[in-house]
Amino acid sequence: MHCYDCHSLEGTATPVLATCVHCGAGLCAAHANATPHSVHRVTGTGTALQPTAARRILCTTCHKAQSHQLS
Numbered sequence: 001m002h003c004y005d006c007h008s009l010e011g012t013a014t015p016v017l018a019t020c021v022h023c024g025a026g027l028c029a030a031h032a033n034a035t036p037h038s039v040h041r042v043t044g045t046g047t048a049l050q051p052t053a054a055r056r057i058l059c060t061t062c063h064k065a066q067s068h069q070l071s
Contacts, residue, residue, distance in 0.1 A: 001015075001026045002014060002026065003015070003016055003017075003028035003030075003031055004026055004027070004031075004059070005025070005031040005060055006028055006030075014028040014030075015028065016028065017029050017032060018032045018057040019057065020057060020058050021056055021057055022062040023059060023061070023062055025059045025061075027057065031059060031060055032057050032058075032059075033058045033059070033060065034056070034057055035055075035056050035058060035063065035066070036054070036056070037053055037055065037056035038050070038053055038054075039052075039053065
């Protein structure tokens with residue numbers, strides 16, 4: 001499989017390293033955006049935030065969309 005962004009933006013065929021968790025596009029190292037993701041677990045009467053954040057891989061498009069939602 002080849003990177004979707006490399007193919008659509010640059011017309012090149014670069015092997016995939018990861019997949020966007022939101023849209024499922026294949027991504028190379030240059031187009032994969034690793035962001036921290038808080039992990040919540042239900043404990044007793046509420047929710048507990050885990051001390052270590054998980055890793056979440058997003059494509060450039062989904063990363064930009066998520067950044068706009070947080071602003």
